[in-house]
Amino acid sequence: MASLIRVGMADYKVGRAPSVLISYGLGSCIGISLYDPQTKVGGLLHIMLPDSTQARASDNPAKFADTGLPLMLNDVLSLGASKARLVAKIAGGAQMFAFSNATDIMRVGNRNAETVKKILQRMGIRLIAEDTGGNYGRTVQIDLSNGVYKVKTIDRGEKDI
């Protein structure tokens, strides 16, 4: 039986096949999956913001890309994943409301996506698929038995990346 494990906002979960990790309703947030196809170990991280150094206070490293990713990486490695085999997929980073004079904070989706890519590169993890941007929400899930990353939307159907 595959178990469905829910990942909340500013949270991450790791596991192994046949678990499925799911995170609901991402807007400007980004869902980042890491997966090792050989050991079938992986994780899903739901970040809200790119950079913890710009934040005033937080006790929750999983809220930020720069602190959340190393944390999740550590956990998937300790479950037996190999860093060299790990692949990443990302989805989210939308701008939900179109404002003509959108402030920086409203374009945070963009910055999230850019920062996540930079951090993955710095960590030496291959990004093999992404579905970011737009003005719509996404629910994402990764099936740890095959690494398929499913992105569901309301009006735009769903796709596997």
Place this chain on the structure above:
Amino acid sequence: MIDELNLSPIQLDALREIGNVGAGNSATALSQIINKRIDMNVPKVALVPIETVPDLVGGPDTIVVGVFLRVYGRAPGNILFLLPQKSAFYLVDTLMGREHGTTKKLDFMDESALMEIGNILSGAYLNAFFNFTHISMLPSIPALAMDMAGAILNVILVQLGQMGDQALVIETEFLAEDDGINGHFFLVPDPGSLGILIKGVGVE
């Protein structure tokens, strides 16, 4: 210096009372527009962990219509009026004089009507804040999105997320007499604004 994340019971009460009057204004406005009685609950003024806010409206994957307005002035913040999809369709049918159940998808006019509702409710709500605090708060033009509640709430939550792990939300639920419409009205002051509002009421 007011610790916004650690308000006294009196300060919370004051905010609740303003929220109450504001929501009352809004409910009256809405009631006059659709010609139905609107009930509302006593506003929740609560400090909640950011990641649990989507649960207030039925979970992050519930489909909702959100009308978002930015609040300008000395105490800036964000307003979000959320309606479950069914309620939004019902409200649009009422506004457009169509039979209930007609709307299956929002067209341009429907969206515009809902944004106007958001506009009117926000104006009525913010008036109450002005009456109590003499701090004028002006709403921006509204923007609308229909999508997952989590995704829509992201807009207000990221901003708070930058400051801390908790959000102070002033939230009211509206109910129309025939149960066709329920909506949630959130006022989320920017960090720093709450202290200004509380000073304005004089309950430092």
